[in-house]
Amino acid sequence: GESVGLHLPTLSVQEGDNSIINCAYSNSASDYFIWYKQESGKGPQFIIDIRSNMDKRQGQRVTVLLNKTVKHLSLQIAATQPGDSAVYFCAETISGGYQKVTFGIGTKLQVIP
Amino acid sequence: ETGVTQTPRHLVMGMTNKKSLKCEQHLGHNAMYWYKQSAKKPLELMFVYSLEERVENNSVPSRFSPECPNSSHLFLHLHTLQPEDSALYLCASSPSLASSNTEAFFGQGTRLTVV
Numbered sequence: 001g002e003s004v005g006l007h008l009p010t011l012s013v014q015e016g017d018n019s020i021i022n023c024a025y026s027n028s029a030s031d032y033f034i035w036y037k038q039e040s041g042k043g044p045q046f047i048i049d050i051r052s053n054m055d056k057r058q059g060q061r062v063t064v065l066l067n068k069t070v071k072h073l074s075l076q077i078a079a080t081q082p083g084d085s086a087v088y089f090c091a092e093t094i095s096g097g098y099q100k101v102t103f104g105i106g107t108k109l110q111v112i113p
Numbered sequence: 114e115t116g117v118t119q120t121p122r123h124l125v126m127g128m129t130n131k132k133s134l135k136c137e138q139h140l141g142h143n144a145m146y147w148y149k150q151s152a153k154k155p156l157e158l159m160f161v162y163s164l165e166e167r168v169e170n171n172s173v174p175s176r177f178s179p180e181c182p183n184s185s186h187l188f189l190h191l192h193t194l195q196p197e198d199s200a201l202y203l204c205a206s207s208p209s210l211a212s213s214n215t216e217a218f219f220g221q222g223t224r225l226t227v228v
Contacts, residue, residue, distance in 0.1 A: 009153075032214065032215065034214075034215075041122075041221065042221050042222075043115065043117070043119075043203050043205075043219030043220050043221045043222050044156070044203070044219045045115070045219070046217075046218075049215070089155075089156075091214075093214040094214075095214070095215065096211075097211050098168075098210045098211055098213055098214075099213075099214050100158065100214075101158075101213070101214045101217075102155070103155040103156040104155060105153060105154065105155050106155075
C-alpha cells in the first residue's frame with residue numbers, strides 16, 4: 001500500500017549545527033506535505049507544510065525541501081538547539097476536501113549540548 | 114497548549130477492566146479524531162467525527178467504542194483490551210472535515226498500558 005517512510009530512525013547532532021531529516025513518500029498523487037514535531041510526553045505539533053507546486057519553503061529556522069521527481073521530502077533545522085530534541089515525522093495527503101493523511105514513523109533528533 | 118485537552122494522561126488497566134478516555138477541545142472545531150500511536154509505527158487513524166456524526170471507522174476492534182456527545186467532547190470507551198492495545202492514544206480536532214489534513218490540532222495523548 002501507499003506509505004510514508006523515513007531514512008534515519010535516530011539522528012544526533014551537536015548544538016549549533018544544522019540538522020537534516022529525510023522522508024520518502026510513495027503516493028505520486030499526494031500534493032500536500034506536513035512536518036510534525038513531537039516532544040516527549042506531548043502530542044504532534046505542526047511545524048511547516050509545503051504544497052507540490054513548490055520546491056522549498058522556509059519558516060523560522062526550518063526549511064522544507066520537496067523533490068517530486070524522487071518523491072523525497074526533507075526538513076532542515078538551522079542552528080539546532082536543545083529544545084529541538086524531539087521526534088519529527090512527515091505526513092502526506094491530497095488537498096481539497098476530506099482526505100486521509102499518511103504519516104511516517106518518525107526520526108528521533110537528539111541534540112548534544 | 115493546543116486547545117485540545119486529553120484525560121487522563123496515563124492509564125494502566127487490566128484486560129477485564131472498563132475505562133474511558135476523554136478529549137475536550139476549546140477551539141470551536143467541528144471535527145474530532147482518535148489516533149493510535151504505537152512504538153515504531155506510524156500514526157493510525159481510528160475514528161473520525163464531524164458535527165457529532167461518526168464518518169469513519171478504520172476497522173477498529175469493537176473493544177474500542179467512541180462517543181461524541183457534542184462537538185467539543187469526544188470519548189473512547191475501552192473494554193476487555195489486550196496487551197497489544199498498549200499505546201499512546203491521541204485526540205485531534207480541526208475546524209471542519211475538509212480541513213482535517215491541513216489544520217489539525219493534537220492533544221497531548223493518553224498513555225495506555227494494558228496489563
